[in-house]
Amino acid sequence: MKKLMSLFIAGLLSVSLVGCGAGSGGGEQGIKGTPTVAEEGVEVSQEHPLVIDKEAKTIKVYATVNGKYTVEPTRHGLNFSEGKYGDQALFTSFANPTNFHDAMVEIGGTPGNNLTPDTAGQQIEGSDVDVTVTWDGAPKEFTMSEVVNDSTGKPIQYKFGGNRERSIEAFTGCLACFDSCPVGITSNSSHMQGEFANKEVEFRGNKDVLPADGTPVVVTFKLS
Secondary structure, eight states, X not given: OHHHHHHHHHHHHHHHHHHTTTTSSSSSXXXXXXXXXXXXXXXXXXXXXXXXXXXXXXXXXXXXEOGGGGTSOOSEEEEETTSTXXXXXXXXXXXXXXXXXXXXXXXXXXXXXXXXXXXXXXXXXXXXXXXXXXXXXOSSOEEHHHHEEETTOOOOOEEEOOOXXXXXXXXXXXXXXXXXXXXXXXXXXXXXXXXXXXXXXXXXXXXXXSOOTTOEEEEEEEEO
């Protein structure tokens, strides 16, 4: 009887862990990493890294500059610090990509969800998003094209790609990629999926514009 009771309790615990998203690192089912509440009416900061304004249709994300990628190329524009590629982006984010995705929907964005890992050569779809970057002492809000050097000279045009479930599964941490991406929440539609991997383009932070390594920045996403 004791053995049967032990097996019954173990089974209940197993079901409970699956139902709660065991190993997710947060209370929201399925989310990986530390959840980030999308807040309104507060100043964006490391303590409040994801701030939305529904009326203005904007999202502000707190991040820091990774100076390594003003020298070396990367396809990662803004990545969550806890994600697999959190240290491989020009800007290191403190906002969870899943919560960022949901905030994009909350301000009225329509995700494209048109790419998969097997759709190389295609362009990301979804709502157009204007992305700007600023920091304390900056003379203005710079467009992403002004703070990033694209070796082909094309302007950067972000779209809300979506990819919520794939982002959770892969947990690369990608909020904003420099070419069309089947995992990133937003990505640059000016370049097809796979162009960076095929060495058709390189992206580096503009060291003549960006502040020093580790400097806090605010990255703003606005629906066009």
